Amino acid sequence: MSTIPSSEAIVAALSALVGPQACLSSDAELKPFVTDYRGLYVGQAAAVVLPGSTEQVSQVMAWCYEHGVAVVPQGGNTSLMGGAVPEPNGQAVVINLRRMNRVLDVDTVNDTLTLQAGVTLNAARTAAEEAERLFPLRIGSEGTCQIGGNISTNAGGTAVLRYGNMRDLVLGVEAVLPDGRIYSGLRGLRKDNTGYDLKQLFVGSEGTLGIVTAAVLKLMPLPRASSVALAAVPDPAAAVGLLGEAKKAAGQTVTAFELISGPALELVLEYLGNVKSPLEGGHAWMVLIELTSGGSSESLDQSMMQILEAGLESGLVLDAALAQSVADAQAFWRIREEISDAQTRTGGSIKCDVSVPLSRIAGFIEEASDAVRALEPQARMIVYGHMGDGNVHFNPLRPKDRAAKEFLAANYEQVSHAVDSLAHAAGGSISAEHGIGVAKRDDLTRFKSEVELELMWQVKKALDPKNLLNPCKVLPFSKG
């Protein structure tokens, strides 16, 4: 068996391929690339490579494959699952795509955007807007996360209800395979039934099957108008009822429907400091509703008012505030979008990103809340997220007077197991949009069937027989 080269040999070989400036190796340079967004996972690497082209990615991958060196693909490193950093012991090579950040083509006839994988989501949205089009993926990390990362995690976010998740928005992919070969599927076709849809292998596989280097994305008409409201609702069942009414009244224009629990609101307002809730008094549950269209804001506001007034009459809504300006709408959205960072700053939250069919979501939230309270009566129930997609971030948080470390040590396993089991029992998923990474890897054996795990390993082995690309992520060891 050949031995793996030393870190020095790895750095020398890769520097020769990409240039010394693009091959980082000092501890200080490596630190931000081997530490995950939340600072929970810190890995070790021989080098971080910043390739400037698909050919360079291919050459680096081919060298690593030949020499048995593990490779970890990385985009903006905003993964919440520890998926983008290497294992704690070892000498993997991190390939970060940040230098491959060019928009290659905006085709306003075909309504497609072709770009390199290192373009940030924000830059992709801006490129679309400059061409009077919409690229509809919208997530809290959009200034940092990259299109390659969005594809590899099949990112979701706040507009999935209307436009679908990343999988629905990708038409073509170019990817470098573990052995360095290039898969060129950079086609902008909405119809292509020529056998297996290979690009889908790279969507949602979290960098375990190939490194995405470029993509063709779908563009949509740019909405001209929007209407945003916050509504207090008595409980999640009322929120589901209100969503049904909104769809009936406003159809396709319903773009976002987000749930926010009272404790989540309290936490984010505390974190933001000088921001007040647009609704007076304390409420156990709120929803943020957004309608968008190519028509007029007046007509959208009218639809929104109809939805809210009918809700007030039927008891589905307790109180509501309609954004009167763009600034109001941004302020409403800020409350929703900062919940994630408010938790990260507070520390000590048990993150469960689950989805269940909408018809069972209210029951799930009630059962999961009861289960958590039975284990930890004082836990703050930070429950929020993309209710329109049946997706809630169910994240019990430490009581104010408990240290994060102690709370997590005492509760992490039991709480996440209880919540995941209830989601699974309700026909749901233990990871709606954040992926598996390392954080949920070992839980898969409990929630995926033998056949599913077997097939996942077979696909992995077909593309990466040496198990060198993002090893120890997604797939539980026991099925290796």
Ligand SMILES: Cc1cc2nc3c(=O)[nH]c(=O)nc-3n(C[C@H](O)[C@H](O)[C@H](O)COP(=O)(O)OP(=O)(O)OC[C@H]3O[C@@H](n4cnc5c(N)ncnc54)[C@H](O)[C@@H]3O)c2cc1C
């Ligand atoms: C504040 C905040 C809010 C968030 N909100 C949402 C949300 O609403 N919805 C949602 O879905 N996610 C959300 N996320 C999670 C995260 O931003 C997404 O998963 C995002 O898609 C990751 O992109 P990235 O470029 O940062 O990827 P990274 O974190 O760098 O990597 C994620 C995974 O993809 C792999 N990968 C990255 N780039 C490539 C590539 N070019 N080729 C192959 N594999 C690659 C990595 O190996 C890793 O497994 C949020 C995160 C934060 C911090």
